[in-house]
Structure formats: C-alpha cells, structure tokens
Amino acid sequence: MTLKIYGIAASRALRPLWAAEELGLPYEHIRYHFNGPETREPAYLALNPNGTVPVIDDEGLVVFESLAITLHLAQSRAQGGLWAQTPAGVAQIYQWTLWAATEAETLARQWFQHTSFLPPEKRLPALAEEALDRLQGRLRVLDQALQGRDYLVEDRFTVADLNVAAVLQRFEVMAREDFPAALAWHRRCLARPASQRAFALRQAG
Template sequence: MTLKIYGIAASRASRPLWVAHELGLAYEHVPQPYQGGATRTPEFLALNPNGHIPVVDDNGVLVWESMACALYLAGRFQGAGAESLAAVNHAEQAEILRWSFWAVTECETDALTFLMHRVAMPPERRKPELAVQAAHRLLPALRVLEQHLQDRDHIAGERFTVADICVASVLAWVQRAEAMPQYPRLAGWLERCLARPAQIQVRALARRSTPS
C-alpha cells in the first residue's frame, strides 16, 4: 500500500502532514507547489480537478480539501503507531466535526487575511488596515473557543485529536494577533498544540519548501 500526500508543507497541506506525523504513518510526500501553474497540469488535474493542494492518495482513494484530508487520515489510520486522533464515540465525533467546520466557516478567511497582510506578503503589498480589520472580525469566534476551553484542555474529549489539529492549523495564522492575550485559555491551548513534535517536524518541512 502506498500513501501519498501532495502539497508543499508551507500550505494547507500542513494539515494532513501534521496528522501523518502524529500517527507515525509511512507516506510519500510529493511537495507539489501551487504557484506557476503547477497544479493546472493534466497530471495534477487528474488527481484534483479543482487544481488545488493538498491531495491525499491512499492507494487510489483520492481525497482533496485540507480539512477533509486531515479527517480522512485520522479515521483511516486509527492507532497506527500512536494514540488515535479519531473519535472513540459519537459525542467526540460530533465535537470533531463541528469544530473542524467551524474553523473553516468562522475563522479561516479572516485568519488568512491577517496572515497575508501582517506576515506573508512582501511589505510593499501589505495593507495593514486589512490585517487590523480581520483581527477585529475574529474576536467573536475566538471568544466562543475561549469559552469552550474554560473547563477542558482539548477541543474534543479528554485528549489531543484531529479536531485540535484542524482548529490549531487555522489559528496558528493569527497567533501573534493583538487579540490573543485577551483569551488566555485559547492562547495556552494553541501554544501547546504548536509545540507538539509532529507540528515542529511539519514546520521544518515548510521551511525547506519556502524560498529564502
């Protein structure tokens, strides 16, 4: 069996890569870039007709969309060399699904805007006011997660799961936002997630895939 993960680690492909490293999976990493038309070739469009990374190829089973990739791998490889990241009951599954989708619908757009205009884009192209506005729009969502974490250390259940990966992978983009100190439980949870060895390994992959 061959498991392949397509996409440079400095992209949303970091999500399935993080799951793979948490579970100790043997996989082939295809560091597919997203620039320069690389995802518009006939070969890549045969994997994902939308022309986006990441793509997971599990011995011919194709999965796209980064959150779907992460959730698929967690469910597919339960207990592969590590404690399972998947739900162990219906209540945990409900938490995993709702918070993973919450991260996309309530946070990702503004988190990405903040990242691009505060860090990622060349300074001459940044519009600081857009980063400020995005951080302000995130406050209600961050408050919801802060309240959720008041009596728990993880998003779902009593252990680290794929829900923590899905949500942390989005909120990592705004870790330096001025709003974060207002939410100490959220900030502490995010710091712990990003300090995990698997996440550190994925960041190392990302540095190698980012031009200096």
C-alpha cells in the same frame, strides 16, 4: 502503495503532513508549490481539479480539501487516536472542523493576505484591521470552550485540535486580547513532536 501527500509544507499541506506524523504513517511527500508549474499540469488537475494544494492519494482514494484529508486520515486510522470514541465526540470533531473552515479561516486568511502574503502594493490595511477585529470574537469562543480543559474533544488531542490549531497557526500574533486557555492550548498543540516535525518540513520546502 504509500500514502502520497502533494503540496509544500508551507501551505495548507501542513495539515495532512501533521496528521500523518501524528499517526506515524509512512508517506511520500511530493513538494509541489501552490504557484505551479506542476499543479497546472493535466496529471495534477486529474487529482485535484481545483489546481490547489494539498491533495492526497491514499492507495487510490484521492481526496482534496485539507481539513477533509485530516478527517479522513484520522477516521480511517482510528486506532491512531486522533478520532473520537463516541458519537458525541465525532459530532464535536465535525463542529470544530467546520468552525475552523467557515468561522476562523476566512478571517485569518484575510488578515494574513493583507499583512504578509500579497505584494505590499496590493495590501489593504483596512481589510487586515477588519479581519483582525472580527477574529477576536472567534478567539473568545475558542477560549471559552477551553476553560478548564486541555483539548476540545474527549479530553485528549484529536483531529479537532489539529484542525483548529493549524488553521489558527498564527494565533499568538492575531490575539489582541488575553485568551489564556486558548493560548495554553495552542502552545500545547504546537509543542507536540508530530507538529514540530511537520512544521520543520517547511524549511525543506
């Protein structure tokens, strides 16, 4: 049975798609849109009761939450090189992934919603501004962590880089200050062939 990844690439499903591409995994991409209708059906809700994308079915193991999925793929295919080789590296993968989810994504999402995603009449510029302002502090943390190094964990590309780079996929638009180390790192991550292939899937839906 092939790995199944549900959700169009122009959504958080990009993250497991990118991980699968990095790992060279065969997978079936089921391009359900996050606005439905398929994600409102009982068959889908049995996989992901949140009714959101992505969710994966990995030979019977069903996992939702995009960053949990990338962690699972990286760890279960550790020979693919996205997982850490030491307990300290594993701790840092968790640290950066949870940082991405709790510190970075909330603000990046608030900014994106109120600049692009919501219908214009529902956008609140003050909320976009507040999020962008607070985000600069998070980007500074990232920039400092990347001083003198190419990647976040164990000096090579891991799922920590994938998760943080994907959550901050609009890094270049969101950065108001100079963050040279983080900017170079972000470009390095997004230039990877697997990343390019995953992002290209957004054209197909």
